[in-house]
Amino acid sequence: ASASQALTDSPIASKRTHFVLVPLMAQGHTIPMTDMARLLAEHGAQVSFVTTPVNASRIEGFINYTEATGLTIQFIKLHFPAVEFGLPDGCESADMLQSRDLFKNFMMACAALRDPLTAHLHQQRPSPSCIISDMLHWWTADVAREFGIPRLTFNGFCGFAPLVWHIIARDNLLEHVEDENELINFPGFPTPLQLTKERCPGSISVYGWDEMRKNIYDGDRKSAGVVMNSFQELESLYIGSFEQITGKKVWTVGPMCLCNQDFNTMVARGNKASMDETQCLQWLDSMKPGSVTFVSFGSLACTAPQQLIELGLGLEASRKPFVWVIKAGDKFPQVEEWLAEGFEERVKDRGLIIRGWAPQVLILWHKAIGGFMTHCGWNSTIEGICAGIPMITWPHFAEQFVNERLVVDVLKTGVEVGVKGVTQWGHKQNEVTVTRDAVETAVSKLMDEGEAAQEMRTRAKEFGVKARKALDEGGSSYNNINLLIQEMGNRANASG
Numbered sequence: 001a002s003a004s005q006a007l008t009d010s011p012i013a014s015k016r017t018h019f020v021l022v023p024l025m026a027q028g029h030t031i032p033m034t035d036m037a038r039l040l041a042e043h044g045a046q047v048s049f050v051t052t053p054v055n056a057s058r059i060e061g062f063i064n065y066t067e068a069t070g071l072t073i074q075f076i077k078l079h080f081p082a083v084e085f086g087l088p089d090g091c092e093s094a095d096m097l098q099s100r101d102l103f104k105n106f107m108m109a110c111a112a113l114r115d116p117l118t119a120h121l122h123q124q125r126p127s128p129s130c131i132i133s134d135m136l137h138w139w140t141a142d143v144a145r146e147f148g149i150p151r152l153t154f155n156g157f158c159g160f161a162p163l164v165w166h167i168i169a170r171d172n173l174l175e176h177v178e179d180e181n182e183l184i185n186f187p188g189f190p191t192p193l194q195l196t197k198e199r200c201p202g203s204i205s206v207y208g209w210d211e212m213r214k215n216i217y218d219g220d221r222k223s224a225g226v227v228m229n230s231f232q233e234l235e236s237l238y239i240g241s242f243e244q245i246t247g248k249k250v251w252t253v254g255p256m257c258l259c260n261q262d263f264n265t266m267v268a269r270g271n272k273a274s275m276d277e278t279q280c281l282q283w284l285d286s287m288k289p290g291s292v293t294f295v296s297f298g299s300l301a302c303t304a305p306q307q308l309i310e311l312g313l314g315l316e317a318s319r320k321p322f323v324w325v326i327k328a329g330d331k332f333p334q335v336e337e338w339l340a341e342g343f344e345e346r347v348k349d350r351g352l353i354i355r356g357w358a359p360q361v362l363i364l365w366h367k368a369i370g371g372f373m374t375h376c377g378w379n380s381t382i383e384g385i386c387a388g389i390p391m392i393t394w395p396h397f398a399e400q401f402v403n404e405r406l407v408v409d410v411l412k413t414g415v416e417v418g419v420k421g422v423t424q425w426g427h428k429q430n431e432v433t434v435t436r437d438a439v440e441t442a443v444s445k446l447m448d449e450g451e452a453a454q455e456m457r458t459r460a461k462e463f464g465v466k467a468r469k470a471l472d473e474g475g476s477s478y479n480n481i482n483l484l485i486q487e488m489g490n491r492a493n494a495s496g
């Protein structure tokens with residue numbers, strides 16, 4: 001709110017640049033866009049946030065918050081044509097898809113929002129100045145063209161991973177790679193990096209992806225710039241290269257999650273938590289500062305049941321406190337049975353298990369947390385960076401392997417658990433590739449008092465401080481938000 005007060009009398013506020021935000025309906029993409037909406041509104045812009053009934057109910061806490069605080073955010077709730085595109089009624093988010101083979105149908109249903117959205121925007125005053133669209137919504141380019149306004153893309157990531165995939169696309173690097181163990185180099189990438197094909201970003205294996213990817217890349221190429229949930233002090237080298245290689249202007253406006261500083265907004269992110277938040281805080285309060293490892297793999301990762309059990313045994317063997325978020329649920333009843341068979345009882349004095357949705361930032365930013373075992377989704381990664389804690393990296397698929405390299409090799413704030421294969425999204429797997437010993441070793445390495453761990457802790461803390469400074473008044477991201485609003489406002493005035 002301080003930002004909105006500071007800007008109430010500024011020329012920015014009086015012109016009210018109007019942003020239309022179109023998030024991808026997936027937790028990892030929608031949650032940061034709610035933060036973006038809030039930040040833009042707090043800095044004096046008008047925001048329209050596109051959503052659908054099921055997604056609106058998931059972000060109810062955020063909607064209530066904006067109403068209570070009078071933020072200038074409107075929600076455009078459009079019917080989501082799930083059934084029309086062969087999806088079950090109410091299947092309005094990527095994490096609700098029963099099979100990854102349905103991803104194409106899901107994307108087609110999203111694309112069908114184009115005409116209703118255009119019609120809705122024609123009635124809006126002030127008319128839109130700019131669309132910020134998830135990169136996967138290639139069809140929003142048509143909407144922007146209709147209104148003669150810029151379309152900026154948001155990909156939900158930092159600069160590091162997208163730089164890799166732009167180089168892959170530019171040089172067609174993967175086309176002739178047959179050997180799955182071949183290490184690929186990335187010409188023009190500013191620091192040494194090698195990955196096998198299956199660990200490269202952009203190679204998610206879903207039906208119809210190649211065709212979609214072409215639309216997405218074409219749309220991205222024509223965009224007027226990129227809004228990034230990162231900050232200059234974290235990875236300016238890679239952001240600079242990204243700008244150079246893509247020829248796109250980048251506005252780094254993150255870490256956007258930092259706009260959530262009070263209890264209510266922290267617990268209102270994403271789904272409703274499956275555990276009482278106060279109880280969770282009480283448990284954390286009872287633990288020594290910096291002693292607990294938080295273990296969570298985001299909203300989409302599908303860890304095999306046997307692998308989950310092995311992970312649990314590793315946590316137990318480490319003898320260190322932990323909070324473990326498990327999303328096995330009905331899908332993997334064997335995990336529940338195993339937990340009930342004695343595990344929960346054996347670790348009850350030092351392990352908190354959360355089944356389903358956890359209030360992640362509330363937990364991560366608690367002083368008891370000293371380490372984060374993460375799947376390296378970008379939101380989780382940057383939330384961990386903000387918490388100023390080191391990480392154990394356990395990537396599953398897509399750009400997560402590249403984020404792991406950023407954390408381990410560049411920031412030097414994490415250790416690898418040592419993942420062998422790729423756990424594709426929605427692909428049922430049964431093999432165990434990370435042993436309990438590997439888990440125990442990684443936890444010990446990160447949480448012990450040794451020099452290496454201390455060094456990592458110090459570096460992580462420093463990045464946490466830099467992250468906060470970036471979004472504080474006068475910081476790099478704070479200033480970029482103002483510049484973004486100004487530039488889009490000026491363009492709209494010049495053309496209107």
Ligand code: UDP
Pocket residue numbers: 027028029031269270296297298299300301325356357358359360361376377378379380381383
């Ligand atoms: N999240 C959460 N509780 C959970 C799981 C995830 O609050 O139980 C949030 C997490 O804080 C992050 C987002 O959901 O903001 C997940 O995004 P990320 O990019 O880390 O991973 P994805 O789910 O897209 O793989």
